[in-house]
């Protein structure tokens with residue numbers, strides 16, 4: 001076993017006006033400086049606000065040990081790409097991470113593994129840690145294809161130059177996102193073990209240091225059970241990351 005410190009990451013998705021985002025991040029910063037301070041060596045914490053709030057959230061941190069990331073980036077550094085944001089722009093604001101390949105982008109924007117890999121490569125080139133999301137649909141799980149789909153997505157989405165420490169993988173079964181349903185602990189363990197094995201084939205023993213997050217209906221009530229599973233190295237949290245108390249409780253679920 002390596003000393004992989006869990007990463008508790010909040011994906012705010014398309015939620016929050018400025019006042020909401022600032023109130024949330026201030027509450028988290030206050031907690032990390034107060035009650036949460038005693039637990040700081042048990043997890044790293046990250047929030048991924050909508051692009052409009054990244055700069056104000058970073059300004060509001062006041063030195064709190066809380067990283068800030070984007071929810072997506074374009075694969076290019078600059079150029080004629082209306083509405084897009086580059087990894088270098090996120091880095092310029094002070095972001096440290098960027099989510100790529102979230103299933104909502106794979107669905108809503110038809111992103112495929114090749115595009116996700118290009119985005120992840122851009123993140124690495126810009127000096128950000130890409131959080132590469134993979135996960136099967138319910139039909140794929142019912143057809144017994146979950147492991148094969150996740151392996152294919154991982155291999156297709158992992159960029160050249162990936163190591164165990166410069167990328168993070170998030171396993172998010174599509175059918176568990178926002179539904180209140182989660183896979184069994186055994187199913188989560190099986191998929192995470194497979195992800196690490198596939199990663200080992202690509203990056204060798206660096207895979208021991210690779211953080212593999214679970215995402216999909218993580219709540220205060222199930223966080224401890226999920227975080228205790230072998231090869232689960234943190235959580236990518238959607239809905240429950242919008243409430244400071246819930247997000248904090250999830251972090252406290254880390255072993």
Ligand SMILES: O=C(CO)COP(=O)(O)O
Nearest residue numbers: 011177178216217238239
């Ligand atoms: O998609 C997710 C995080 O990226 C998970 O969302 P929920 O936690 O709302 O299910």
